[in-house]
Amino acid sequence: MSVPKRIYMDNHATTPMDPRVLEAMLPYFGEHFGNAASRNHSFGWEAENAVDQAREQVADVIGGKPKEVIFLSGATESDNLAIKGVVEFYRDKGNHIITAATEHKAVLDTCKALERKKLATVTYLQVDQQGRVSVDQVREAITDKTILISIMAANNEIGTIQPVAEIGALAKEKGILFHTDATQGFGKLPLDVSELGVDLVSGTGHKIYGPKGCGFLWVRSKGPRVRLTAQMDGGGHERGMRSGTLNVPGIVGLGTAAQIAKSEMTAEAGRVTALRDRLHRLITDELDEVYLNGHPTHRLPGNLNLSFAYIEGESMLMGLNGSAHGDLPAIAVSSGSACTSATLEPSYVLKALGVGDELAHTSIRFGLGRFNTEEEVDYVAERVISEVKRLRELSPLYEMAKEGIDLKQYFAGVQH
Numbered sequence: 001m002s003v004p005k006r007i008y009m010d011n012h013a014t015t016p017m018d019p020r021v022l023e024a025m026l027p028y029f030g031e032h033f034g035n036a037a038s039r040n041h042s043f044g045w046e047a048e049n050a051v052d053q054a055r056e057q058v059a060d061v062i063g064g065k066p067k068e069v070i071f072l073s074g075a076t077e078s079d080n081l082a083i084k085g086v087v088e089f090y091r092d093k094g095n096h097i098i099t100a101a102t103e104h105k106a107v108l109d110t111c112k113a114l115e116r117k118k119l120a121t122v123t124y125l126q127v128d129q130q131g132r133v134s135v136d137q138v139r140e141a142i143t144d145k146t147i148l149i150s151i152m153a154a155n156n157e158i159g160t161i162q163p164v165a166e167i168g169a170l171a172k173e174k175g176i177l178f179h180t181d182a183t184q185g186f187g188k189l190p191l192d193v194s195e196l197g198v199d200l201v202s203g204t205g206h207k208i209y210g211p212k213g214c215g216f217l218w219v220r221s222k223g224p225r226v227r228l229t230a231q232m233d234g235g236g237h238e239r240g241m242r243s244g245t246l247n248v249p250g251i252v253g254l255g256t257a258a259q260i261a262k263s264e265m266t267a268e269a270g271r272v273t274a275l276r277d278r279l280h281r282l283i284t285d286e287l288d289e290v291y292l293n294g295h296p297t298h299r300l301p302g303n304l305n306l307s308f309a310y311i312e313g314e315s316m317l318m319g320l321n322g323s324a325h326g327d328l329p330a331i332a333v334s335s336g337s338a339c340t341s342a343t344l345e346p347s348y349v350l351k352a353l354g355v356g357d358e359l360a361h362t363s364i365r366f367g368l369g370r371f372n373t374e375e376e377v378d379y380v381a382e383r384v385i386s387e388v389k390r391l392r393e394l395s396p397l398y399e400m401a402k403e404g405i406d407l408k409q410y411f412a413g414v415q416h
Protein backbone atom coordinates (compact mmCIF):
# COMPACT_ATOMS: atom_id res chain seq x y z
CA MET A 1 0.00 0.00 0.00
CA SER A 2 1.35 3.42 -0.90
CA VAL A 3 0.75 5.91 1.86
CA PRO A 4 1.55 9.59 1.39
CA LYS A 5 3.95 11.45 3.69
CA ARG A 6 1.06 12.94 5.61
CA ILE A 7 -2.69 12.58 5.72
CA TYR A 8 -5.13 15.43 6.22
CA MET A 9 -8.27 14.46 8.13
CA ASP A 10 -9.19 17.78 9.73
CA ASN A 11 -11.60 19.14 7.14
CA HIS A 12 -13.78 20.95 9.70
CA ALA A 13 -10.89 23.27 10.54
CA THR A 14 -10.20 24.08 6.92
CA THR A 15 -10.19 22.27 3.59
CA PRO A 16 -7.51 22.07 0.94
CA MET A 17 -8.32 24.16 -2.11
CA ASP A 18 -9.78 22.27 -5.00
CA PRO A 19 -7.36 22.70 -7.96
CA ARG A 20 -10.33 23.80 -10.09
CA VAL A 21 -10.94 26.65 -7.67
CA LEU A 22 -7.32 27.80 -7.78
CA GLU A 23 -7.38 27.71 -11.57
CA ALA A 24 -10.48 29.90 -11.68
CA MET A 25 -8.92 32.41 -9.26
CA LEU A 26 -5.49 32.85 -10.85
CA PRO A 27 -6.43 35.27 -13.68
CA TYR A 28 -7.91 37.61 -11.07
CA PHE A 29 -4.54 37.98 -9.39
CA GLY A 30 -3.02 38.84 -12.76
CA GLU A 31 -4.52 40.14 -15.95
CA HIS A 32 -8.00 40.74 -14.50
CA PHE A 33 -6.90 42.80 -11.52
CA GLY A 34 -9.59 45.48 -11.77
CA ASN A 35 -11.63 46.96 -8.96
CA ALA A 36 -15.20 45.69 -9.17
CA ALA A 37 -16.39 49.16 -8.17
CA SER A 38 -14.67 50.86 -11.15
CA ARG A 39 -17.58 51.74 -13.37
CA ASN A 40 -15.64 53.57 -16.09
CA HIS A 41 -13.58 50.93 -17.85
CA SER A 42 -13.28 47.32 -18.85
CA PHE A 43 -10.91 46.45 -15.98
CA GLY A 44 -13.70 47.26 -13.57
CA TRP A 45 -16.40 45.65 -15.68
CA GLU A 46 -14.66 42.30 -15.94
CA ALA A 47 -14.09 42.26 -12.18
CA GLU A 48 -17.73 43.18 -11.59
CA ASN A 49 -18.91 40.46 -13.98
CA ALA A 50 -16.83 37.88 -12.15
CA VAL A 51 -18.29 38.99 -8.81
CA ASP A 52 -21.82 38.86 -10.24
CA GLN A 53 -21.25 35.32 -11.43
CA ALA A 54 -19.99 34.31 -7.99
CA ARG A 55 -23.04 35.91 -6.42
CA GLU A 56 -25.23 33.69 -8.60
CA GLN A 57 -23.17 30.61 -7.79
CA VAL A 58 -23.42 31.17 -4.02
CA ALA A 59 -27.13 32.06 -4.12
CA ASP A 60 -27.85 29.01 -6.26
CA VAL A 61 -26.61 26.60 -3.58
CA ILE A 62 -29.25 27.80 -1.10
CA GLY A 63 -32.03 28.86 -3.46
CA GLY A 64 -31.58 32.57 -2.78
CA LYS A 65 -31.34 35.56 -5.09
CA PRO A 66 -27.90 36.75 -6.19
CA LYS A 67 -28.51 40.30 -4.95
CA GLU A 68 -29.11 38.90 -1.46
CA VAL A 69 -25.49 37.73 -1.16
CA ILE A 70 -23.03 40.01 0.64
CA PHE A 71 -19.35 39.15 0.30
CA LEU A 72 -17.08 39.67 3.28
CA SER A 73 -14.00 38.19 4.92
CA GLY A 74 -15.37 34.90 6.25
CA ALA A 75 -17.93 33.29 8.50
CA THR A 76 -16.69 35.07 11.62
CA GLU A 77 -17.39 38.44 10.07
CA SER A 78 -20.63 37.11 8.63
CA ASP A 79 -21.89 35.97 12.05
CA ASN A 80 -20.86 39.32 13.54
CA LEU A 81 -22.65 41.32 10.87
CA ALA A 82 -25.80 39.21 11.04
CA ILE A 83 -26.15 39.40 14.82
CA LYS A 84 -24.82 42.89 15.55
CA GLY A 85 -26.45 44.28 12.43
CA VAL A 86 -29.89 42.99 13.45
CA VAL A 87 -29.55 43.98 17.10
CA GLU A 88 -28.58 47.54 16.17
CA PHE A 89 -31.16 48.00 13.45
CA TYR A 90 -34.12 46.53 15.32
CA ARG A 91 -33.34 47.88 18.79
CA ASP A 92 -36.71 49.65 18.99
CA LYS A 93 -38.46 46.27 18.58
CA GLY A 94 -36.54 44.43 21.28
CA ASN A 95 -33.13 43.21 22.33
CA HIS A 96 -33.44 39.50 23.09
CA ILE A 97 -31.49 36.84 21.19
CA ILE A 98 -31.95 33.07 21.37
CA THR A 99 -28.98 30.87 20.50
CA ALA A 100 -27.45 27.57 21.67
CA ALA A 101 -24.58 26.63 23.98
CA THR A 102 -22.83 24.67 21.21
CA GLU A 103 -22.63 27.44 18.62
CA HIS A 104 -19.29 28.45 17.16
CA LYS A 105 -17.38 31.12 19.09
CA ALA A 106 -18.08 33.55 16.26
CA VAL A 107 -21.72 33.48 17.38
CA LEU A 108 -21.23 32.97 21.13
CA ASP A 109 -18.61 35.67 21.58
CA THR A 110 -20.60 38.09 19.44
CA CYS A 111 -23.58 37.53 21.74
CA LYS A 112 -21.38 37.92 24.81
CA ALA A 113 -19.97 41.18 23.48
CA LEU A 114 -23.51 42.50 23.00
CA GLU A 115 -24.43 41.45 26.54
CA ARG A 116 -21.34 43.14 27.95
CA LYS A 117 -22.27 46.36 26.21
CA LYS A 118 -25.85 45.96 27.49
CA LEU A 119 -27.14 45.99 23.91
CA ALA A 120 -28.80 42.58 24.16
CA THR A 121 -29.94 39.87 26.52
CA VAL A 122 -29.22 36.34 25.34
CA THR A 123 -30.71 32.91 26.04
CA TYR A 124 -28.20 30.10 25.45
CA LEU A 125 -30.26 26.94 24.93
CA GLN A 126 -28.91 23.69 26.32
CA VAL A 127 -28.63 20.79 23.88
CA ASP A 128 -29.53 17.14 24.32
CA GLN A 129 -26.93 14.37 24.59
CA GLN A 130 -26.58 14.26 20.81
CA GLY A 131 -26.15 18.00 20.55
CA ARG A 132 -29.57 19.04 19.27
CA VAL A 133 -31.90 21.79 20.40
CA SER A 134 -35.62 21.23 20.05
CA VAL A 135 -38.13 23.58 18.53
CA ASP A 136 -40.05 23.47 21.85
CA GLN A 137 -37.02 24.82 23.69
CA VAL A 138 -36.87 27.69 21.23
CA ARG A 139 -40.61 28.31 21.60
CA GLU A 140 -40.35 28.44 25.39
CA ALA A 141 -37.46 30.89 25.23
CA ILE A 142 -39.28 33.41 23.06
CA THR A 143 -40.34 36.64 24.78
CA ASP A 144 -42.03 39.74 23.39
CA LYS A 145 -38.52 41.25 23.21
CA THR A 146 -37.03 38.47 21.03
CA ILE A 147 -35.73 39.86 17.75
CA LEU A 148 -33.34 37.15 16.60
CA ILE A 149 -32.83 33.39 16.75
CA SER A 150 -29.35 32.17 15.76
CA ILE A 151 -28.95 28.40 15.48
CA MET A 152 -26.26 26.78 13.36
CA ALA A 153 -27.01 24.33 10.54
CA ALA A 154 -24.36 21.80 11.62
CA ASN A 155 -21.78 21.76 14.37
CA ASN A 156 -18.08 22.00 13.57
CA GLU A 157 -16.95 19.66 16.36
CA ILE A 158 -19.53 16.92 16.56
CA GLY A 159 -21.25 17.35 13.19
CA THR A 160 -24.74 17.43 14.67
CA ILE A 161 -27.35 18.87 12.30
CA GLN A 162 -29.97 21.09 13.93
CA PRO A 163 -33.72 21.04 13.12
CA VAL A 164 -33.35 24.27 11.15
CA ALA A 165 -36.59 23.96 9.13
CA GLU A 166 -38.71 23.46 12.26
CA ILE A 167 -37.11 26.41 13.99
CA GLY A 168 -37.57 28.45 10.81
CA ALA A 169 -41.28 27.68 10.73
CA LEU A 170 -41.61 28.79 14.35
CA ALA A 171 -39.62 31.97 13.68
CA LYS A 172 -41.93 32.82 10.76
CA GLU A 173 -45.02 32.15 12.86
CA LYS A 174 -43.72 34.53 15.54
CA GLY A 175 -42.30 37.14 13.16
CA ILE A 176 -38.78 36.75 14.57
CA LEU A 177 -35.68 36.90 12.37
CA PHE A 178 -33.73 33.66 12.05
CA HIS A 179 -29.99 33.47 11.37
CA THR A 180 -28.16 30.23 10.73
CA ASP A 181 -24.39 29.81 10.73
CA ALA A 182 -24.29 27.32 7.86
CA THR A 183 -20.50 27.29 7.55
CA GLN A 184 -20.23 23.51 7.95
CA GLY A 185 -23.45 22.65 6.13
CA PHE A 186 -23.27 24.97 3.12
CA GLY A 187 -22.45 22.97 -0.01
CA LYS A 188 -22.51 19.71 1.93
CA LEU A 189 -26.16 19.40 2.95
CA PRO A 190 -29.17 20.36 0.84
CA LEU A 191 -30.14 23.75 2.30
CA ASP A 192 -32.88 25.87 0.77
CA VAL A 193 -33.69 29.24 2.28
CA SER A 194 -37.40 29.01 1.44
CA GLU A 195 -37.85 25.51 2.81
CA LEU A 196 -35.81 26.35 5.91
CA GLY A 197 -37.51 29.67 6.63
CA VAL A 198 -34.18 31.33 7.39
CA ASP A 199 -33.56 35.06 6.99
CA LEU A 200 -29.78 35.23 7.29
CA VAL A 201 -27.21 32.58 6.31
CA SER A 202 -23.46 32.66 7.00
CA GLY A 203 -20.78 30.70 5.17
CA THR A 204 -17.13 30.76 4.18
CA GLY A 205 -14.93 29.64 1.29
CA HIS A 206 -12.27 27.70 3.13
CA LYS A 207 -14.61 25.04 4.51
CA ILE A 208 -15.79 24.13 0.99
CA TYR A 209 -12.45 23.70 -0.81
CA GLY A 210 -12.22 27.41 -1.59
CA PRO A 211 -9.89 30.15 -0.35
CA LYS A 212 -9.48 31.53 3.15
CA GLY A 213 -10.45 35.10 3.90
CA CYS A 214 -13.61 35.17 1.84
CA GLY A 215 -17.13 34.38 2.97
CA PHE A 216 -20.69 35.56 2.58
CA LEU A 217 -23.82 36.60 4.41
CA TRP A 218 -27.09 35.89 2.64
CA VAL A 219 -29.77 38.40 3.67
CA ARG A 220 -33.43 37.86 2.78
CA SER A 221 -34.76 40.73 0.65
CA LYS A 222 -38.45 39.90 0.66
CA GLY A 223 -40.93 38.26 3.04
CA PRO A 224 -39.54 39.92 5.19
CA ARG A 225 -36.99 42.37 3.85
CA VAL A 226 -34.24 42.09 6.44
CA ARG A 227 -32.43 45.28 7.38
CA LEU A 228 -29.01 45.48 8.98
CA THR A 229 -26.90 48.24 10.46
CA ALA A 230 -23.55 48.10 8.69
CA GLN A 231 -20.59 47.27 10.92
CA MET A 232 -18.07 48.65 8.41
CA ASP A 233 -18.51 52.17 7.09
CA GLY A 234 -16.99 53.42 3.89
CA GLY A 235 -17.68 53.40 0.19
CA GLY A 236 -21.07 51.73 0.47
CA HIS A 237 -20.17 48.45 -1.26
CA GLU A 238 -22.47 45.45 -1.01
CA ARG A 239 -25.68 47.50 -0.81
CA GLY A 240 -24.16 49.56 1.96
CA MET A 241 -24.01 46.56 4.28
CA ARG A 242 -20.27 45.97 3.98
CA SER A 243 -17.96 48.64 2.69
CA GLY A 244 -14.51 47.80 1.38
CA THR A 245 -13.03 46.98 -2.04
CA LEU A 246 -14.12 43.50 -2.96
CA ASN A 247 -11.64 40.61 -2.79
CA VAL A 248 -12.25 39.62 -6.41
CA PRO A 249 -9.97 36.54 -6.60
CA GLY A 250 -11.36 35.29 -3.28
CA ILE A 251 -14.93 35.86 -4.40
CA VAL A 252 -14.29 34.05 -7.70
CA GLY A 253 -12.84 31.18 -5.65
CA LEU A 254 -15.79 31.11 -3.27
CA GLY A 255 -18.23 31.15 -6.19
CA THR A 256 -16.43 28.37 -8.02
CA ALA A 257 -16.19 26.29 -4.85
CA ALA A 258 -19.91 26.79 -4.25
CA GLN A 259 -20.78 25.77 -7.80
CA ILE A 260 -18.67 22.60 -7.58
CA ALA A 261 -20.09 21.78 -4.15
CA LYS A 262 -23.61 22.07 -5.47
CA SER A 263 -23.10 20.00 -8.59
CA GLU A 264 -21.24 17.24 -6.71
CA MET A 265 -23.11 17.39 -3.41
CA THR A 266 -25.10 14.17 -3.60
CA ALA A 267 -22.27 12.00 -4.90
CA GLU A 268 -19.75 13.51 -2.52
CA ALA A 269 -21.99 13.18 0.54
CA GLY A 270 -22.46 9.50 -0.28
CA ARG A 271 -18.77 8.88 -0.79
CA VAL A 272 -17.62 10.80 2.29
CA THR A 273 -20.29 9.20 4.49
CA ALA A 274 -19.14 5.76 3.36
CA LEU A 275 -15.52 6.63 4.20
CA ARG A 276 -16.52 7.93 7.60
CA ASP A 277 -18.61 4.86 8.40
CA ARG A 278 -15.77 2.64 7.27
CA LEU A 279 -13.34 4.42 9.59
CA HIS A 280 -15.82 4.13 12.47
CA ARG A 281 -16.41 0.44 11.83
CA LEU A 282 -12.72 -0.46 11.47
CA ILE A 283 -11.96 1.28 14.75
CA THR A 284 -14.84 -0.16 16.78
CA ASP A 285 -14.27 -3.67 15.38
CA GLU A 286 -10.88 -3.65 17.07
CA LEU A 287 -11.31 -1.45 20.13
CA ASP A 288 -13.72 -1.50 23.07
CA GLU A 289 -14.92 1.54 25.00
CA VAL A 290 -15.03 3.89 22.05
CA TYR A 291 -17.95 6.34 22.22
CA LEU A 292 -19.46 8.37 19.41
CA ASN A 293 -20.05 12.04 20.19
CA GLY A 294 -22.86 13.79 18.38
CA HIS A 295 -25.91 12.42 16.64
CA PRO A 296 -25.76 9.02 14.93
CA THR A 297 -27.84 10.09 11.93
CA HIS A 298 -28.42 13.86 11.99
CA ARG A 299 -24.72 14.34 11.31
CA LEU A 300 -22.44 15.90 8.70
CA PRO A 301 -21.18 13.34 6.17
CA GLY A 302 -17.50 13.85 7.03
CA ASN A 303 -17.72 14.06 10.81
CA LEU A 304 -16.56 11.34 13.18
CA ASN A 305 -15.99 12.48 16.77
CA LEU A 306 -14.95 9.66 19.09
CA SER A 307 -13.98 9.37 22.74
CA PHE A 308 -11.39 6.67 23.42
CA ALA A 309 -11.79 5.93 27.12
CA TYR A 310 -8.58 5.80 29.19
CA ILE A 311 -6.32 7.64 26.80
CA GLU A 312 -5.36 11.32 26.59
CA GLY A 313 -6.48 12.90 23.33
CA GLU A 314 -3.32 14.99 23.35
CA SER A 315 -1.06 11.92 23.64
CA MET A 316 -2.99 10.33 20.84
CA LEU A 317 -2.53 13.44 18.71
CA MET A 318 1.23 13.32 19.29
CA GLY A 319 1.28 9.69 18.25
CA LEU A 320 -0.77 10.33 15.13
CA ASN A 321 1.12 13.50 14.21
CA GLY A 322 4.20 11.36 14.06
CA SER A 323 6.10 13.30 16.70
CA ALA A 324 6.18 10.14 18.80
CA HIS A 325 7.38 8.03 15.84
CA GLY A 326 9.37 10.27 13.53
CA ASP A 327 9.41 7.92 10.55
CA LEU A 328 5.66 7.34 10.14
CA PRO A 329 3.34 9.49 8.04
CA ALA A 330 1.76 12.29 10.07
CA ILE A 331 -2.01 12.18 10.46
CA ALA A 332 -3.75 15.52 10.98
CA VAL A 333 -6.85 15.31 13.19
CA SER A 334 -8.11 17.43 16.10
CA SER A 335 -8.72 16.86 19.76
CA GLY A 336 -11.63 19.00 20.89
CA SER A 337 -12.10 21.86 18.47
CA ALA A 338 -9.41 23.72 16.59
CA CYS A 339 -10.49 26.92 18.29
CA THR A 340 -10.14 25.56 21.82
CA SER A 341 -7.17 23.25 21.39
CA ALA A 342 -4.75 26.08 22.24
CA THR A 343 -5.83 25.60 25.85
CA LEU A 344 -6.28 22.26 27.54
CA GLU A 345 -9.85 22.93 28.60
CA PRO A 346 -12.19 20.14 27.58
CA SER A 347 -14.25 21.26 24.63
CA TYR A 348 -17.29 23.33 25.64
CA VAL A 349 -19.30 21.51 22.98
CA LEU A 350 -18.61 18.07 24.48
CA LYS A 351 -19.30 19.49 27.95
CA ALA A 352 -22.67 20.75 26.72
CA LEU A 353 -23.55 17.18 25.66
CA GLY A 354 -22.90 16.01 29.20
CA VAL A 355 -19.67 14.19 28.35
CA GLY A 356 -17.58 14.13 31.56
CA ASP A 357 -14.30 16.08 31.61
CA GLU A 358 -12.18 12.93 31.71
CA LEU A 359 -13.83 11.38 28.71
CA ALA A 360 -13.95 14.70 26.86
CA HIS A 361 -10.16 14.79 27.11
CA THR A 362 -10.00 11.49 25.23
CA SER A 363 -11.87 12.78 22.19
CA ILE A 364 -10.62 12.95 18.65
CA ARG A 365 -12.39 14.66 15.78
CA PHE A 366 -11.85 13.08 12.39
CA GLY A 367 -12.95 15.41 9.60
CA LEU A 368 -13.17 13.58 6.31
CA GLY A 369 -13.52 15.37 3.04
CA ARG A 370 -13.40 15.45 -0.74
CA PHE A 371 -9.78 14.38 -1.10
CA ASN A 372 -9.64 11.53 1.40
CA THR A 373 -9.32 8.01 0.02
CA GLU A 374 -10.25 4.56 1.23
CA GLU A 375 -6.56 3.76 1.46
CA GLU A 376 -6.06 6.69 3.83
CA VAL A 377 -9.02 5.60 5.94
CA ASP A 378 -7.62 2.09 6.28
CA TYR A 379 -4.22 3.43 7.21
CA VAL A 380 -5.60 5.91 9.76
CA ALA A 381 -7.73 3.18 11.35
CA GLU A 382 -4.67 0.97 11.68
CA ARG A 383 -2.62 3.74 13.29
CA VAL A 384 -5.45 4.77 15.64
CA ILE A 385 -5.94 1.19 16.77
CA SER A 386 -2.28 0.59 17.48
CA GLU A 387 -1.91 3.98 19.17
CA VAL A 388 -4.91 3.41 21.46
CA LYS A 389 -3.70 -0.09 22.34
CA ARG A 390 -0.23 1.25 23.11
CA LEU A 391 -1.57 4.08 25.30
CA ARG A 392 -4.04 1.86 27.10
CA GLU A 393 -1.25 -0.56 27.95
CA LEU A 394 0.38 2.37 29.76
CA SER A 395 -2.85 3.37 31.50
CA PRO A 396 -3.33 2.25 35.12
CA LEU A 397 -7.02 3.20 34.82
CA TYR A 398 -7.56 0.88 31.88
CA GLU A 399 -5.89 -1.93 33.79
CA MET A 400 -8.08 -1.26 36.83
CA ALA A 401 -11.22 -1.27 34.71
CA LYS A 402 -10.20 -4.56 33.12
CA GLU A 403 -9.74 -5.96 36.60
CA GLY A 404 -13.33 -4.99 37.37
CA ILE A 405 -12.71 -1.96 39.58
CA ASP A 406 -15.62 0.45 39.48
CA LEU A 407 -14.62 3.68 37.76
CA LYS A 408 -17.92 5.56 38.03
CA GLN A 409 -16.08 8.77 38.75
CA TYR A 410 -14.34 8.50 35.42
CA PHE A 411 -17.52 8.15 33.47
CA ALA A 412 -19.50 10.75 35.43
CA GLY A 413 -21.78 12.26 32.90
CA VAL A 414 -21.58 9.61 30.18
CA GLN A 415 -25.03 8.50 29.21
CA HIS A 416 -24.45 6.93 25.86
Ligand SMILES: *Cc1c(COP(=O)(O)O)cnc(C)c1O
Binding pocket: 012, 013, 073, 074, 075, 076, 077, 104, 106, 152, 154, 155, 156, 181, 182, 183, 184, 203, 204, 205, 207, 213, 215
Ligand atom coordinates in the same frame (compact mmCIF):
# COMPACT_ATOMS: atom_id res chain seq x y z
C1 LIG B 1 -14.97 27.77 10.56
C2 LIG B 1 -16.24 28.23 11.16
C3 LIG B 1 -16.48 29.60 11.38
C4 LIG B 1 -15.45 30.66 11.11
O1 LIG B 1 -15.22 30.83 9.75
P1 LIG B 1 -14.05 31.78 9.23
O2 LIG B 1 -14.32 31.95 7.77
O3 LIG B 1 -12.79 31.04 9.50
O4 LIG B 1 -14.14 33.06 9.96
C5 LIG B 1 -17.71 29.95 11.89
N1 LIG B 1 -18.67 29.04 12.16
C6 LIG B 1 -18.45 27.73 11.97
C7 LIG B 1 -19.54 26.76 12.29
C8 LIG B 1 -17.23 27.27 11.47
O5 LIG B 1 -17.05 25.97 11.28
